[in-house]
Amino acid sequence: MCTLEQRGRVFVLTLTGDGEHRLGHPLIASLRxxxxxxxxxxxxxxxxxxxxxxxxxxxxxxxxxxxxxxxSRPRLQELVDAxxxxxxxxxxxxxxxxxxxxxxxxAGGFLLAxxxxxxxxRADRGVLYMSEIDIGLPLPPYFVAMFRAKITxxxxxxxxxxxxxxxxxxxxxxxxxxxxxxxxxxxxxxxAIKLAEQLAARKWDxxxxxxxxxxxxxxxxxxxxxxxxxxxxKRKHFASRL
Amino acid sequence: xxxxxxCTVERRGRVHLITLTGAGEHRLSPALLSAIRSAVAASAGxxxxxxxxxxxxxxxGFDQAWARTAPLHLHSTMDGGxxxxxxxxxxxxxxxxxxxxxxxxAAGCAxxxxxxxxxxxGSRGFLFMSEVHAGIKIVDFLAELMxxxxxxAVNRRDLLLxxxxxxxxxxxxxxxxxKAVDGGVEDVVNAAVAEAEKLAARGWDGEVVAEIRKxxxxxxxxxxxxxxxxxxxxxxxxx
Numbered sequence: 001m002c003t004l005e006q007r008g009r010v011f012v013l014t015l016t017g018d019g020e021h022r023l024g025h026p027l028i029a030s031l032r033x034x035x036x037x038x039x040x041x042x043x044x045x046x047x048x049x050x051x052x053x054x055x056x057x058x059x060x061x062x063x064x065x066x067x068x069x070x071x072s073r074p075r076l077q078e079l080v081d082a083x084x085x086x087x088x089x090x091x092x093x094x095x096x097x098x099x100x101x102x103x104x105x106x107a108g109g110f111l112l113a114x115x116x117x118x119x120x121x122r123a124d125r126g127v128l129y130m131s132e133i134d135i136g137l138p139l140p141p142y143f144v145a146m147f148r149a150k151i152t153x154x155x156x157x158x159x160x161x162x163x164x165x166x167x168x169x170x171x172x173x174x175x176x177x178x179x180x181x182x183x184x185x186x187x188x189x190x191x192a193i194k195l196a197e198q199l200a201a202r203k204w205d206x207x208x209x210x211x212x213x214x215x216x217x218x219x220x221x222x223x224x225x226x227x228x229x230x231x232x233x234k235r236k237h238f239a240s241r242l
Numbered sequence: 243x244x245x246x247x248x249c250t251v252e253r254r255g256r257v258h259l260i261t262l263t264g265a266g267e268h269r270l271s272p273a274l275l276s277a278i279r280s281a282v283a284a285s286a287g288x289x290x291x292x293x294x295x296x297x298x299x300x301x302x303g304f305d306q307a308w309a310r311t312a313p314l315h316l317h318s319t320m321d322g323g324x325x326x327x328x329x330x331x332x333x334x335x336x337x338x339x340x341x342x343x344x345x346x347x348a349a350g351c352a353x354x355x356x357x358x359x360x361x362x363x364g365s366r367g368f369l370f371m372s373e374v375h376a377g378i379k380i381v382d383f384l385a386e387l388m389x390x391x392x393x394x395a396v397n398r399r400d401l402l403l404x405x406x407x408x409x410x411x412x413x414x415x416x417x418x419x420x421k422a423v424d425g426g427v428e429d430v431v432n433a434a435v436a437e438a439e440k441l442a443a444r445g446w447d448g449e450v451v452a453e454i455r456k457x458x459x460x461x462x463x464x465x466x467x468x469x470x471x472x473x474x475x476x477x478x479x480x481x
Contacts, residue, residue: 117399152393204374208379211379212379212380215402216385216388216389216398216399218385231381234379239314239317242310
């Protein structure tokens with residue numbers, strides 16, 4: 001379902017296979033396990049690591065496994081609830097994160113891409129798409145919090161959530177949703193890894209990096225259940241480094 | 243205002259101009275914060291305020307050297323002094339302009355952005371949220387001020403999470419500061435004073451300026467209001 005490898009200072013998490021990478025219990029569990037390994041490896045590797053999440057095939061991820069949920073509201077809620085801690089793990093990850101959007105990213109898949117600090121996307125095919133309005137599903141509160149945090153231009157937010165606009169890479173870049181656009185999937189993955197290497201080379205303290213990420217997106221972090229440190233804890237951290 | 247060697251005040255027309263003096267980094271120590279607060283308090287009767295600095299730096303942030311030697315329980319006096327200064331600026335009954343004449347880093351950058359308008363030197367000097375590089379976590383008040391004044395998600399990330407050194411041109415392009423001014427420190431100060439004079443010429447009711455400003459930045463006002471000069475003594479945190 002997913003593989004994890006380390007290339008120098010960059011961890012590469014790959015959603016494997018040609019399918020839609022639907023976020024059902026098995027894939028979510030695999031991803032959480034992989035992200036936990038990354039966090040653990042970072043602790044021993046010291047400052048100067050980064051994560052790239054990439055996918056094989058035509059899809060980055062087509063969202064929650066609504067096929068498995070079927071007409072069952074409780075099942076759908078289970079998947080919504082299962083994805084939330086994965087979002088939290090990514091937002092709390094003590095290193096820079098880059099999503100290589102190598103295919104369609106819809107609904108929960110778009111959310112997954114947004115949980116990363118940076119996005120590189122292929123230009124030739126694939127869209128970012130919040131399908132919920134078109135299929136008649138309300139948005140879970142933490143989805144809304146994440147989109148409100150990361151897409152701050154009012155018209156862009158409206159277009160994405162309220163109009164179900166499908167974004168190709170170029171327009172996503174213009175809207176500030178994607179940072180770099182590459183011709184195809186191989187270039188996208190390569191550019192994402194290169195960006196991750198540049199970020200890793202800054203050798204930022206991972207704990208401080210994650211703390212600052214929380215400082216800039218507090219509502220999104222709170223919505224996925226992350227508790228921000230108090231000022232006192234932050235000052236103690238400062239004092240402990242003297 | 244007591245004379246001190248940390249900052250000067252002068253009136254230019256309707257503008258109350260405060261200058262952080264000397265060629266140093268203008269680190270926001272408790273002493274400098276107190277001096278600036280006194281200078282701000284001396285603005286009564288003016289039509290607008292400008293904060294500027296001499297030398298290469300506008301301000302390089304908190305006085306970490308002082309923090310290294312001060313006991314932990316006193317660190318909050320520096321944070322508290324900064325909050326008090328921002329409270330004073332937020333409730334000042336006149337428009338405020340920061341003349342970013344040199345580097346503005348960390349709390350120094352936040353202090354500049356706490357003003358209504360920011361005029362920045364084009365040829366040198368950066369806005370720089372250096373904390374990520376220095377390995378220092380950002381305390382809540384500083385983060386709140388930056389969040390309200392830098393609402394764009396990409397700008398926030400690039401400035402705070404990537405710690406970009408932002409030139410005036412870049413900052414203007416991103417909408418973080420209002421104007422880049424070519425030339426030296428004096429040119430930037432003159433431009434800021436001219437901007438302030440234009441704002442003073444609007445003849446706005448100062449109390450209304452303060453009320454509207456606090457309403458426009460409610461989150462940072464809410465976190466600053468108990469610290470300012472006008473805060474009821476009972477509400478004021480004991481530092």
